[in-house]
Every structure is written in structure tokens, then in C-alpha cells.
Amino acid sequence: MRRPPSAPREPVPARLRAPLVALLAALVAASAVLLGAGSAEAAGYRYWSFWEGNGKNWEYATQGPSLLRPDDGAVQGFRFAVSEDSGDAAQPRRAPDFGAICADTPAQDGRKRVALV
Structure with missing residues (x-):
């Protein structure tokens, strides 16, 4: 028997909720894997x-x-580089000028200052 369109929907029985949620989660995971499989491939090492x-x-x-x-x-x-070898790897964007990067960091005995870019 069909219910009329205006009739309220009956809730999903509790015994069916867990399997439905698990099925939905599996479908979402499978679609993420399948959609990611067609990603573009770059030449060289990453x-x-x-x-x-x-x-x-x-x-x-x-x-x-x-x-x-x-x-x-x-x-x-x-x-981050995508290159065949180190000869065509992209350099860091910022210049390696310690004075410009760490101008406000005073020297201290027994410590090293190293700038990371």
C-alpha cells in the first residue's frame, strides 16, 4: 500500500540504521578513491x-x-619540487638573506640562529 504524498515518513527502524550508515560510509569512501584515481600525473620525482x-x-x-x-x-x-633531477628543481621563493629574515633575533652565547625558508 502506498502512502499519500502528504503523509509523514516513518523513521528508519534502529536495527537498520547501523547497516545503512555503514553502507553509506563505504559508498562515500569508494567514490573518493575512484574520483582520485584519475588525477593528473606529473613527469619526474615529487x-x-x-x-x-x-x-x-x-x-x-x-x-x-x-x-x-x-x-x-x-x-x-x-x-616542493617535481623534477627529473636536482638540476631543474625550483629554488625557494625568498632570497637567502639572514639579515632580512632574522633582523630582530639577537645573537646569544651557546645558541645558533638558523633561518628556514
Whole structure:
């Protein structure tokens, strides 16, 4: 028997709510995976490139940040890159000028000041 359009809807029985919610969650998750599968692919490696400032320019770091021990006043930079090799990786956007970045940070005995860009 069909209910008239103006009749109020009956609530979903409690025993059916949990399976319906689980089904809905599974459908949402599956659609997110399927929609994400068609994303564009860029040529090359995707990674955070690591740079050292020499006062005026950026130089691609020859050691990773876990091995490098910077001096006081050093500038280090990171930039997300999609590149075939380090030769075409994009440099950090800001200039490696420690004085401009950390002008308000005074030197202290026993401490190092390192600017991160």
C-alpha cells in the first residue's frame, strides 16, 4: 500500500540504521578513491628539495637536513619540487638573506640562529 504524498515518513527502524550508515560510509569512501584515481600525473620525482643559502643565492644541498650542522646565521630552504633531477628543481621563493629574515633575533652565547625558508 502506498502512502499519500502528504503523509509523514516513518523513521528508519534502529536495527537498520547501523547497516545503512555503514553502507553509506563505504559508498562515500569508494567514490573518493575512484574520483582520485584519475588525477593528473606529473613527469619526474615529487619531493621536498633542500637548499642552503650562501648569502646571496641558493645552492642545492649536498647533504640532507638530518646530516647538516649549520653555523650561526645560516639560511636553509625547502621547496616542493617535481623534477627529473636536482638540476631543474625550483629554488625557494625568498632570497637567502639572514639579515632580512632574522633582523630582530639577537645573537646569544651557546645558541645558533638558523633561518628556514
